[in-house]
Amino acid sequence: MINETYKNMLSNKNIIRVLSEYATARKAEIGEENVFDFTLGNPSVPCAPSFTEGVIDMYNNLEPVSLHGYSPSLGIESVRETLANALKKRFGVSYEAKHIFMTSGAAGAIAHAVRAVTKPGDKVITFAPYFPEYIPYVNTTGAELVVIPADTEAFQINLKAFEEMLDDKVNAVLINSPNNPSGAVYSAETLKALSDMMRDAEKKYGHEIFLISDEPYREIVFDGGEVPYPADFYDNSVSCYSFSKSLSLPGERIGYVAINPKAKDADIFSAMCGQISRGIGHNCPASTAQLGIERVLKDEWETSDLSIYERNMNILYDALTDMGFSIVRPGGTFYMFPKALISDANEFCTRAKDFDLILVPSDNFGVDGYFRIAYCTDTEKVERSLDAFGKLAAVYKA
Amino acid sequence: MINETYKNMLSNKNIIRVLSEYATARKAEIGEENVFDFTLGNPSVPCAPSFTEGVIDMYNNLEPVSLHGYSPSLGIESVRETLANALKKRFGVSYEAKHIFMTSGAAGAIAHAVRAVTKPGDKVITFAPYFPEYIPYVNTTGAELVVIPADTEAFQINLKAFEEMLDDKVNAVLINSPNNPSGAVYSAETLKALSDMMRDAEKKYGHEIFLISDEPYREIVFDGGEVPYPADFYDNSVSCYSFSKSLSLPGERIGYVAINPKAKDADIFSAMCGQISRGIGHNCPASTAQLGIERVLKDEWETSDLSIYERNMNILYDALTDMGFSIVRPGGTFYMFPKALISDANEFCTRAKDFDLILVPSDNFGVDGYFRIAYCTDTEKVERSLDAFGKLAAVYKA
Numbered sequence: 001m002i003n004e005t006y007k008n009m010l011s012n013k014n015i016i017r018v019l020s021e022y023a024t025a026r027k028a029e030i031g032e033e034n035v036f037d038f039t040l041g042n043p044s045v046p047c048a049p050s051f052t053e054g055v056i057d058m059y060n061n062l063e064p065v066s067l068h069g070y071s072p073s074l075g076i077e078s079v080r081e082t083l084a085n086a087l088k089k090r091f092g093v094s095y096e097a098k099h100i101f102m103t104s105g106a107a108g109a110i111a112h113a114v115r116a117v118t119k120p121g122d123k124v125i126t127f128a129p130y131f132p133e134y135i136p137y138v139n140t141t142g143a144e145l146v147v148i149p150a151d152t153e154a155f156q157i158n159l160k161a162f163e164e165m166l167d168d169k170v171n172a173v174l175i176n177s178p179n180n181p182s183g184a185v186y187s188a189e190t191l192k193a194l195s196d197m198m199r200d201a202e203k204k205y206g207h208e209i210f211l212i213s214d215e216p217y218r219e220i221v222f223d224g225g226e227v228p229y230p231a232d233f234y235d236n237s238v239s240c241y242s243f244s245k246s247l248s249l250p251g252e253r254i255g256y257v258a259i260n261p262k263a264k265d266a267d268i269f270s271a272m273c274g275q276i277s278r279g280i281g282h283n284c285p286a287s288t289a290q291l292g293i294e295r296v297l298k299d300e301w302e303t304s305d306l307s308i309y310e311r312n313m314n315i316l317y318d319a320l321t322d323m324g325f326s327i328v329r330p331g332g333t334f335y336m337f338p339k340a341l342i343s344d345a346n347e348f349c350t351r352a353k354d355f356d357l358i359l360v361p362s363d364n365f366g367v368d369g370y371f372r373i374a375y376c377t378d379t380e381k382v383e384r385s386l387d388a389f390g391k392l393a394a395v396y397k398a
Numbered sequence: 399m400i401n402e403t404y405k406n407m408l409s410n411k412n413i414i415r416v417l418s419e420y421a422t423a424r425k426a427e428i429g430e431e432n433v434f435d436f437t438l439g440n441p442s443v444p445c446a447p448s449f450t451e452g453v454i455d456m457y458n459n460l461e462p463v464s465l466h467g468y469s470p471s472l473g474i475e476s477v478r479e480t481l482a483n484a485l486k487k488r489f490g491v492s493y494e495a496k497h498i499f500m501t502s503g504a505a506g507a508i509a510h511a512v513r514a515v516t517k518p519g520d521k522v523i524t525f526a527p528y529f530p531e532y533i534p535y536v537n538t539t540g541a542e543l544v545v546i547p548a549d550t551e552a553f554q555i556n557l558k559a560f561e562e563m564l565d566d567k568v569n570a571v572l573i574n575s576p577n578n579p580s581g582a583v584y585s586a587e588t589l590k591a592l593s594d595m596m597r598d599a600e601k602k603y604g605h606e607i608f609l610i611s612d613e614p615y616r617e618i619v620f621d622g623g624e625v626p627y628p629a630d631f632y633d634n635s636v637s638c639y640s641f642s643k644s645l646s647l648p649g650e651r652i653g654y655v656a657i658n659p660k661a662k663d664a665d666i667f668s669a670m671c672g673q674i675s676r677g678i679g680h681n682c683p684a685s686t687a688q689l690g691i692e693r694v695l696k697d698e699w700e701t702s703d704l705s706i707y708e709r710n711m712n713i714l715y716d717a718l719t720d721m722g723f724s725i726v727r728p729g730g731t732f733y734m735f736p737k738a739l740i741s742d743a744n745e746f747c748t749r750a751k752d753f754d755l756i757l758v759p760s761d762n763f764g765v766d767g768y769f770r771i772a773y774c775t776d777t778e779k780v781e782r783s784l785d786a787f788g789k790l791a792a793v794y795k796a
Contacts, residue, residue: 001569001605002663002670003517009673010666046462055686056457064444070648104502104679111679119401133676140677171399207399250468251685265400268408272400275407278531279538280678281502281509286687287649288453 014132015364016040019349023358036357036385038373041180041334043248045304051247054295055288071287073274075102075256079294086297087258091229094261101270102290104253106216108283109240110137112273113257114172115280117210117238118143122171124212127157128366129337131180131214138174146170150367155184155328155337159193166201172210173198178217178227181365181372182337183313183330185221188228195234208236208264216242216255219303221332222310235262238269243293245334246303254289309334312375312382319386323393334376337362341396343369351395355388412530413762414438417747421756434755434783436771439578439732441646443702449645452693453686469685471672473500473654477692484695485656489627492659499671500688502651504614506681507638508535510671511655512570513678515608515636516541520569522610525555526764527735529578529612536572544568548765553582553726553735557591564599570608571596576615576625579763579770580735581711581728583619586626593632606634606662614640614653617701619730620708633660636667641691643732644701652687707732710773710780717784721791732774735760739794741767749793753786 016039023037058067074080080097087095103109118124120142126134128150138145148165151158157175173194177186186194198209213230218241221227230237242255259269277283296302313330321327326339340348345361349371352359362370375382414437421435456465472478478495485493501507516522518540524532526548536543546563549556555573571592575584584592596607611628616639619625628635640653657667675681694700711728719725724737738746743759747769750757760768773780 001515001517001520001607002667003514005517006514006670006673007663007666009676010669040468042468044463047466052457052462056454059450059454059457064450065442065646068445068647068649070438070440104681108679111677116401116404117399119399119403122399136673136676137679209399248463249466251466253680253682253684265405268405269400271408272404275404275534278407278534279509281506281535281681282651283502283679283681284651286651286684288686289684 016360019358019360022353026356026358030356034356036381036388038375038377039358039360041374041376043245043250043304044376044378045248045306045308047248048296048302048304050296050302051249051292055292058288058291067291068287071102071284071290073277073282073284074270075100075284076287076290076294079290082294082297083256083258086301090301091231093229093231095258096261098267098270099259099261101257101273102285103255103257104283104285105244105250105255106214106240106242107133107137108253109242109255109257110174110212110214111280111283112276113210113212113238113240114138114141114143114174115276116269116272117208117212118171121169123167123169124172124174125162125165125170126174127162129155129179129181129362129370130366131176132364134174143171147366152367155179155182156186156190157194159197162194163197166197168205170201170209171207172212174212174214175230176214178215178221178332180217180333181335181360181362182328183333183335184328185225185227185331191228191230191233198234202236210263211237212240213237214240216245217333219246220306220309220334222313222330225331227332231260235260236264238263246306247296248304249289252286252289254285254293308379309376311379312377315379315382315386316373316375320389323390324397325393334374336373336375337370338373340369340371341393345369345371352392355391357385357388357392414758417756417758420751424754424756428754432754434779434786436773436775437756437758439772439774441643441648441702442774442776443646443704443706445646446694446700446702448694448700449647449690453690456686456689465689466685469500469682469688471675471680471682472668473498473682474685474688474692477688480692480695481654481656484699488699489629491627491629493656494659496665496668497657497659499655499668500683501653501655502681502683503642503648503653504612504638504640505531505535506651507640507653507655508532508572508610508612509678509681510674511608511610511636511638512536512539512541512572513674514667514670515606515610516569519567521565521567522570522572523560523563523568524572525560527553527577527579527760527768528764529574530762532572541569545764550765553577553580554584554588555592557595560592561595564595566603568599568607569605570610572610572612573628574612576619576728576730578615578731579733579758579760580726581731581733582726583623583625583729589626589628589631596632600634608661609635610638611635612638614643615731617644618704618707618732620711620728623729625730629658633658634662636661644704645694646702647687650684650687652683652691706777707774709777710775713777713780713784714771714773718787721788722795723791732772734771734773735768736771738767738769739791743767743769750790753789755783755786755790
């Protein structure tokens with residue numbers, strides 16, 4: 001019999017997708033160049049050439065039976081080893097292959113991590129603004145996503161509200177830095193304070209509370225800044241990573257979960273993820289993608305040329321603040337989260353459509369009165385959009 | 399806090415993997431050529447050249463940003479259309495793109511199909527002998543896998559036992575033909591009788607009972623035979639397919655679910671799978687794999703050269719029956735399921751190791767007293783194994 005829960009989810013439209021579909025339809029109508037589509041977080045730069053070259057080389061020179069053979073359910077051993085070494089070199093954390101589990105992107109990573117460290121009925125805390133897909137990622141496991149209201153001053157963490165929401169049912173905390181949608185990078189101070197509170201709560205309630213860190217934007221960081229690494233602050237931590245943004249490979253569905261070697265049960269965590277995989281349709285990424293990544297990471301943690309995102313950010317940030325928008329300057333990602341010029345962000349974004357500016361209202365991210373700009377697009381397009389932003393701002397100055 | 403359920407699953411070793419690891423260790427000891435490793439169902443022939451050529455061409459000539467861009471969560475539209483047309487041509491069923499959902503292999507397909515047509519607490523029936531991973535596929539959804547004892551005469555379906563087990567809680571029936579491990583192909587008579595009983599039960603209990611058909615071995619069929627298509631017999635049916643075996647691409651994790659257009663809610667089934675995906679880490683296969691498959695299927699349903707499996711089957715079947723083994727002659731797959739020469743199949747398979755014959759005892763597949771031979775290996779190896787089988791048989795003749 002058809003499952004009513006999933007059937008009912010169909011009426012719950014994803015607003016980002018709806019707006020993106022509107023933008024696509026509008027482009028067909030008036031020409032692609034005339035629509036300023038800032039809806040989707042799809043990378044706009046090509047993947048690193050070493051990935052393309054590596055895959056072509058494998059297809060030309062490896063035996064197909066071994067190239068396309070089954071990957072072990074935890075990932076191809078040499079790939080996990082390469083990753084462990086690369087992470088060790090980069091972060092000084094003593095990862096070994098056994099701490100790495102290969103996933104189909106960050107989505108697969110979070111799906112495994114949440115299942116590994118919670119059980120149905122538990123609470124998982126996250127912080128607004130947050131990526132809206134966290135709701136199905138967490139709630140379909142039987143755990144419950146609890147959202148802490150935003151710190152709208154700096155889009156760091158509202159620690160006071162966090163402390164008030166902590167109780168015995170909280171078994172995991174899910175963070176995302178650099179943050180989608182705000183672009184904020186959680187500072188060392190933020191992570192330190194968060195970790196202290198979590199350690200206190202672990203003691204108080206007598207069980208581990210895992211810190212799950214979703215970090216696909218780790219390499220897209222501005223102003224020469226650094227993104228503090230959660231494992232440096234907290235032992236029971238798990239990093240969920242995707243190569244979708246750093247290597248512009250979102251369609252290849254490749255990422256990993258890395259458990260902090262100091263975490264409780266760190267040595268069996270990946271094997272547990274393998275067991276979880278058996279029930280959710282085996283998220284093991286394609287062998288070609290795994291082996292392609294191995295080649296890219298062999299010498300250093302290579303990325304695509306990501307400089308365009310900072311260039312776009314600077315253009316938009318300077319122009320929009322000049323126009324009177326209030327914006328927390330992004331430390332990374334390819335998103336920006338300005339305050340709308342009226343309190344109703346939905347009305348504001350609807351009005352923006354008059355100027356063919358397609359923006360995503362903030363209530364989807366757990367905050368009212370803001371909007372998200374995904375500026376992973378050509379710089380020329382960003383520059384041309386400023387006129388439209390100016391016209392939109394003028395509406396509310398009148 | 400670490401999830402105890404998944405932690406406890408770690409002690410539950412997969413016997414096929416354990417035996418395969420034993421075989422690998424033994425090969426290191428005495429030389430690969432001296433171990434007759436019949437444990438794993440890993441295809442032994444290369445993928446179709448058109449896949450390799452298609453992927454190399456795409457990597458050389460497509461824009462990386464579009465080649466590696468996000469696939470829509472239901473799969474790339476043109477790929478779904480190509481598949482719908484290919485299936486329509488092949489089976490005469492009026493599929494459209496909306497009936498196809500792209501998955502990471504048959505595992506992903508079954509994970510989605512079970513979630514779409516059952517809810518926690520429901521029963522899903524399958525028939526021994528059966529693929530042991532059905533247990534986690536089904537039970538981790540909250541439904542319960544119920545196994546009908548084997549029809550050991552022909553490894554068709556024990557219809558009498560099935561009828562007795564049908565009750566109001568049964569919401570799905572999961573079949574696998576050509577069958578792993580028996581190699582049996584369910585006949586048209588079997589599917590007709592099964593469908594009739596299921597339709598009666600639907601009427602009696604007042605709800606749909608879905609037929610989920612797991613068919614990765616559909617193209618590996620012997621003696622010029624045909625594999626009857628479940629959608630021809632039963633409206634509320636779903637086909638779960640993988641290109642792992644037909645194209646020798648197990649590591650690429652590519653397959654699909656196709657809902658019978660005549661099934662209840664057929665037009666929303668794929669969209670429901672998209673919702674299910676959001677919770678289980680998005681099983682969407684890699685875009686390269688999807689587009690590679692599209693090229694392979696453009697003109698006809700191409701496969702690798704699969705003839706070796708029938709050759710191997712004939713050699714083994716003839717020789718083993720001559721030695722006194724009782725075997726239901728496989729109609730397809732690359733498996734064979736002979737009766738052990740003593741009632742304890744585990745003891746029999748342990749004894750086989752003395753001759754470096756690595757066989758899988760049948761209790762893992764829900765039947766006692768048999769063993770599985772996975773003959774997806776070189777024909778030369780199969781021929782050389784006959785001496786070892788002869789020695790093993792001789793032990794029990796003495």
